[in-house]
Amino acid sequence: MFKKVSGTVNFPSLEEEILQFWKANRIFEKSLAMREGSPSFVFYEGPPTANGLPHIGHVLARSYKDVIPRYKTMQGYYVPRKAGWDTHGLPVELEVEKELGLSSKRQIEEYGVERFNERCRESVFRYEAEWRRLTERIAFWLDLDNPYITFKDEYIESVWWILRQIWEKGLIYQDYKVVPYCPRCETPLSSHEVALGYQTVKDPSVYVRMRVKGQPDTSFLVWTTTPWTLPSNVALAVHPDVTYALVQQGEEKLILAKDLLGEALTGPFHILEERKGQDLVGWEYEPLFTFFQPDKKGWYVLPADFVTTTEGTGIVHLAPAYGAEDMEMGRRYDLPFFHPVDPAGRFSEEVPPWKGLFVKDADPKIIEDLRRRGLLYRAETYEHTYPFCWRCDTPLLYYAKSTWFIAMTKVKDRLLAANETINWIPEHIKEGRFGEWLRNVVDWALSRDRYWGTPLPIWICASCGHRHCVGSIRELKEMAIRMPEHFELHRPYVDEVVLRCPRCGGEMRRVPEVIDVWFDSGAMPVAQWHYPFENVEEFQKTFPADYICEGIDQTRGWFYSLLAISVLLFDQTCYRNCISLELVLDAQGQKMSKSKGNVIDPWSILNVQGADALRWYFFTASPPGIPKRLSPEAVTDVLRRFLLTLWNVYVFFVTYAVVDGFVPTGDAPPVAKRPLLDRWLLSRLHLLVQEVTEDMDRYDVTSAGRAIERFVDDLSNWYVRRGRRRYWKSENDQDKLAAYYTLYEALVTLAKLLAPFIPFTSEALYQNLVRSVDPLSPESVHLTDFPKADPTMINRDLLEVMESTRHLVSLGRAARNRAGLKVRQPLQRAVVLTKDARLLQEPELLALISDELNVKEVKIVEDLTPFVRYEIRPRFDILGPKYAGRLPEVIAALRATDPLAVTHALTHEGRVILETREGPVTLFPDEVEVRIEGREGYVAESEGGDVVVLQTQLTPDLIEEGMARELVHQIQQLRKEAGFEVADRIRLFYQGDGRVDEVIRKHFGYIAQETLAVEIREGVEGAEVTKRLDVDGYEVLVGVARIT
């Protein structure tokens, strides 16, 4: 027997109970064990860093990460879900620095790298408990007890192995390169890290005079937004094909691109001369500063294609130490090189006036200096986007720096080929954002001049300079001359390992760098198994992944590092399907941020609306690639519209099943023998199962969810509404049994369909609907198989004809509304014209229409002429292709003809011939649409070939019937006001004017039946409650008394 369920449900507390149930009965573990040996479906968890709190965006990602594995498990796959933690890198070091009050690398080294790294190791699991609490609360099933952890020696050893493979392919190299560099962290950043930190800022925008040598009144006008690079200027670049102008302005002459005269110059000027950039090449100019003595020729004009005339002056200043293009020009033309900035971003003693000053802070002083010396033409501020350190928010500098690289440009084609094999959701990511990124791939700046990270396993011989990349701990030990007592694969311990040079026998020492933390996470397909040192089979079985899912910000992060490493190692992708999620925004569409104060705490929703409501919102509000605007109201809306509707149907079913003692353990009536409404619902249900399966197989979670929403709406607002009386009638007949079984099957199937999406509510339904009556059934809905659609149950005819019926009902209601005739007032007749001839075959549908519209009879006719007038409209979709350019003419002819005649001809002859200037044209019935208006005494509504005409005339009998229904309605209200139970029998009293009395006497039986009155008496003596009622303008005093 089912447990009675309350209509008022508190989802959060329901969810807490179910969490207890899952935990106590180890349901997650069982869901895995059950599928062991079945085909695998591989999911990779992108590792978060647990030194920060999880936010609402993580809830979105974790919901999406969860729904697919749950679905696949129910489809029969074995889906292990190993958790992972990203534990290295700058974010961690930064937290620790803050705690310890350190602010530079020097201070870290004074504090001690050993102690510092120990603190890092401790800090990375600071919020692990909070991550676990949230992960569990939102029902993200993940094996949190056996995670991969990137700081473990086993993990690092695998990473070393990977690096060794890449090294052997000759793809790791060291070079001076201008790299984005964080002066606070004192380390270069990789391009994908740079991509994480662009901000809009105001920088200086200065126009500087560089005086042409020997012509003190003539200057090149040069524009820059980084004045601090000017002391390092060694050359100028112009585009050889651009036209430059020499202009006179006051006493001086200026040279700049002709196209930029208007923007760059202030005040009046006139052009003296024009020439191509090519002609300026070789011109020399006076250095702005004289801080260093060049060893090579500098300060002259060079040609370069990268010069543009979109902003500035068309003349670019070159400082090889501070720009990638500058560096390349410096190499090509052998320019002097001047790099007077220290690792912390401060001017060195080579620039005495600003020594020790952070370069950006020196900008105003440099501008002032130029102004004083008359070299400044203009200085303003300029708003643009500029990269900042993604963790510490310091503006990055572009620096020439010795760095280790992986030559990604050499495998670009392989990256692109691998990308072709990935199914991206949304699809445009493949060729769009990700494809663009890969097409513009640059070499991976791998090394970091930091402490807490995977050490770069490269040792260099002090004697012969030989370099060796170590690929395992064993190899390290074999080659070691000296090992520290305590040993692990971190600094400072590895730094103390000295190796014997295999070439000359000399001593090899490790390079000081650690590697980019993104390499760690990208290595997880291999390193999570400590492959190839262990678990060879596990690795092979779980490579590549079938499914990964993260935020779109990981396009250049984890999505890239995963693909990069797997292409470098195996020349293929390591993930086949990838859902890339857009951001969660606030209700106004603004990005959530602490500074704006618009951050939504996940718990504020989980504790009020619950996890299922939030999950459902995330799945259905918009597709994964479209940003989600989140607000508590929006989640409440989902709760009411979907979850509560579902819950109400469930409560309805259980309530009556308990009253009737229904248990679904006997023989269900054969579907073919069930009433039409049941067969319709089952068709609808199996079609739904089919749709949801197809959608989920395509990873289209949103469409699947929306399809279920539509079904639940139909279930509640059509099937249950239409079928209510079948459950509460007193006979226990076949019809009632069919009703119970059908609704039961629908609810149980829904519980399973919904299990991946809303694991809690579906579990609650399942436990009561299935487990309570069948002890042999699986212990949890999550241990069941996903429903399979039975195509033989899908009767498309029936689905369509029900649609027609509902459409006719809707038209009839619209007609009633327009005529001002409430549904309680019975009408004699509805006349229906429909193209759907199948309707005639189904008396149950006609009965349904008459019931919904409260009419005595529904008459289906082929000719509406007695009831309506016509208007003819052309069907452009059919006539368009047929007549093309002649269409306007045909339409004119149609409009010029009498509609009734056209209708008549179409109905009786099957066509109508119209006269046009170019001769006769024949139209057929399906080429026009007939619009309709009711004649006197009728009201009509029509749409798409369906017409419903209501006869509006009321007879005295109809009016009395209407009054009887009105009376019943009001008596029911009175029963409720009197506090009676729905099943209480009553004695009914009345006393009124003759009109109502008459109605009561006439409709005695009907009124008694509807109000559960066993007796109706004139006079109110003995009534518990009385009330004066107004029934369509007639007064009556009514009383009720409960019979005990």
Place this chain on the structure above:
RNA sequence: GGGCCCUUAGCUCAGGUGGUGAGAGCGCACCCCUGAUAAGGGUGAGGUCCGUGGUUCGAGUCCACGAGGGCCCA
């Protein structure tokens, strides 16, 4: 400056391959129902489909240009 995405009702979103009174839910107004009831249903009002050109007999849909927003890259 470039790339990708977005712009449809007050709000959140649907609108394969172009077909002519543009849809849903929420909100609003009016009405209905009342044995799922601190629920439910119906009807209606509400839209320059971001703009401008173009292709076409016909454009929310295709093309071009432009505007605004978001993300990303220079």
